[in-house]
Amino acid sequence: MAAGVAIGVLAVRKLSxxxxxxxxxxxxxxxxxxxxxxxxxxxxxxxxxxxREADLRAALGVDR
Incomplete structure:
Protein backbone atom coordinates (compact mmCIF):
# COMPACT_ATOMS: atom_id res chain seq x y z
CA MET A 1 0.00 0.00 0.00
CA ALA A 2 2.86 2.36 0.81
CA ALA A 3 4.36 1.75 -2.62
CA GLY A 4 1.06 2.64 -4.26
CA VAL A 5 0.81 5.87 -2.27
CA ALA A 6 4.42 6.76 -3.15
CA ILE A 7 3.81 6.13 -6.84
CA GLY A 8 0.64 8.24 -6.70
CA VAL A 9 2.46 11.12 -5.04
CA LEU A 10 5.28 11.00 -7.61
CA ALA A 11 2.79 10.93 -10.47
CA VAL A 12 0.89 13.94 -9.11
CA ARG A 13 4.15 15.87 -8.67
CA LYS A 14 5.31 15.11 -12.21
CA LEU A 15 1.93 16.11 -13.63
CA SER A 16 2.00 19.35 -11.66
CA ARG A 52 4.20 7.75 -58.60
CA GLU A 53 0.82 7.06 -60.20
CA ALA A 54 1.64 9.49 -63.01
CA ASP A 55 5.00 7.76 -63.53
CA LEU A 56 3.36 4.33 -63.65
CA ARG A 57 0.66 5.52 -66.05
CA ALA A 58 3.29 7.04 -68.35
CA ALA A 59 5.40 3.87 -68.24
CA LEU A 60 2.41 1.66 -69.00
CA GLY A 61 0.95 4.01 -71.63
CA VAL A 62 -2.35 4.33 -69.79
CA ASP A 63 -4.26 7.57 -70.29
CA ARG A 64 -6.38 9.10 -67.57
Missing part, protein backbone atom coordinates in the same frame (compact mmCIF):
# COMPACT_ATOMS: atom_id res chain seq x y z
CA UNK A 17 5.47 20.20 -12.96
CA UNK A 18 4.41 19.37 -16.54
CA UNK A 19 1.28 21.49 -16.20
CA UNK A 20 3.28 24.44 -14.90
CA UNK A 21 5.86 24.04 -17.64
CA UNK A 22 3.41 23.81 -20.51
CA UNK A 23 0.35 25.55 -19.13
CA UNK A 24 -2.88 25.49 -21.09
CA UNK A 25 -1.52 27.72 -23.86
CA UNK A 26 1.68 25.72 -24.24
CA UNK A 27 -0.21 22.45 -24.41
CA UNK A 28 -2.57 23.88 -27.04
CA UNK A 29 0.40 25.06 -29.08
CA UNK A 30 2.07 21.65 -28.80
CA UNK A 31 -1.08 19.83 -29.91
CA UNK A 32 -1.63 22.31 -32.73
CA UNK A 33 1.95 21.89 -33.90
CA UNK A 34 1.58 18.11 -33.83
CA UNK A 35 -1.65 18.32 -35.84
CA UNK A 36 0.05 20.58 -38.40
CA UNK A 37 2.97 18.16 -38.69
CA UNK A 38 0.64 15.21 -39.27
CA UNK A 39 -1.32 17.17 -41.90
CA UNK A 40 1.90 18.18 -43.68
CA UNK A 41 3.11 14.59 -43.66
CA UNK A 42 -0.21 13.37 -45.09
CA UNK A 43 0.00 16.01 -47.84
CA UNK A 44 3.55 14.94 -48.70
CA UNK A 45 2.51 11.28 -48.89
CA UNK A 46 -0.50 12.16 -51.05
CA UNK A 47 1.70 14.19 -53.42
CA UNK A 48 4.19 11.35 -53.65
CA UNK A 49 1.42 8.88 -54.44
CA UNK A 50 0.12 11.12 -57.24
CA UNK A 51 3.60 11.50 -58.73
Missing amino acids: VARQTFGPEGLNRAVGSLADSVANFADAVRDGMQE
Whole structure:
Protein backbone atom coordinates (compact mmCIF):
# COMPACT_ATOMS: atom_id res chain seq x y z
CA MET A 1 0.00 0.00 0.00
CA ALA A 2 2.86 2.36 0.81
CA ALA A 3 4.36 1.75 -2.62
CA GLY A 4 1.06 2.64 -4.26
CA VAL A 5 0.81 5.87 -2.27
CA ALA A 6 4.42 6.76 -3.15
CA ILE A 7 3.81 6.13 -6.84
CA GLY A 8 0.64 8.24 -6.70
CA VAL A 9 2.46 11.12 -5.04
CA LEU A 10 5.28 11.00 -7.61
CA ALA A 11 2.79 10.93 -10.47
CA VAL A 12 0.89 13.94 -9.11
CA ARG A 13 4.15 15.87 -8.67
CA LYS A 14 5.31 15.11 -12.21
CA LEU A 15 1.93 16.11 -13.63
CA SER A 16 2.00 19.35 -11.66
CA VAL A 17 5.47 20.20 -12.96
CA ALA A 18 4.41 19.37 -16.54
CA ARG A 19 1.28 21.49 -16.20
CA GLN A 20 3.28 24.44 -14.90
CA THR A 21 5.86 24.04 -17.64
CA PHE A 22 3.41 23.81 -20.51
CA GLY A 23 0.35 25.55 -19.13
CA PRO A 24 -2.88 25.49 -21.09
CA GLU A 25 -1.52 27.72 -23.86
CA GLY A 26 1.68 25.72 -24.24
CA LEU A 27 -0.21 22.45 -24.41
CA ASN A 28 -2.57 23.88 -27.04
CA ARG A 29 0.40 25.06 -29.08
CA ALA A 30 2.07 21.65 -28.80
CA VAL A 31 -1.08 19.83 -29.91
CA GLY A 32 -1.63 22.31 -32.73
CA SER A 33 1.95 21.89 -33.90
CA LEU A 34 1.58 18.11 -33.83
CA ALA A 35 -1.65 18.32 -35.84
CA ASP A 36 0.05 20.58 -38.40
CA SER A 37 2.97 18.16 -38.69
CA VAL A 38 0.64 15.21 -39.27
CA ALA A 39 -1.32 17.17 -41.90
CA ASN A 40 1.90 18.18 -43.68
CA PHE A 41 3.11 14.59 -43.66
CA ALA A 42 -0.21 13.37 -45.09
CA ASP A 43 0.00 16.01 -47.84
CA ALA A 44 3.55 14.94 -48.70
CA VAL A 45 2.51 11.28 -48.89
CA ARG A 46 -0.50 12.16 -51.05
CA ASP A 47 1.70 14.19 -53.42
CA GLY A 48 4.19 11.35 -53.65
CA MET A 49 1.42 8.88 -54.44
CA GLN A 50 0.12 11.12 -57.24
CA GLU A 51 3.60 11.50 -58.73
CA ARG A 52 4.20 7.75 -58.60
CA GLU A 53 0.82 7.06 -60.20
CA ALA A 54 1.64 9.49 -63.01
CA ASP A 55 5.00 7.76 -63.53
CA LEU A 56 3.36 4.33 -63.65
CA ARG A 57 0.66 5.52 -66.05
CA ALA A 58 3.29 7.04 -68.35
CA ALA A 59 5.40 3.87 -68.24
CA LEU A 60 2.41 1.66 -69.00
CA GLY A 61 0.95 4.01 -71.63
CA VAL A 62 -2.35 4.33 -69.79
CA ASP A 63 -4.26 7.57 -70.29
CA ARG A 64 -6.38 9.10 -67.57
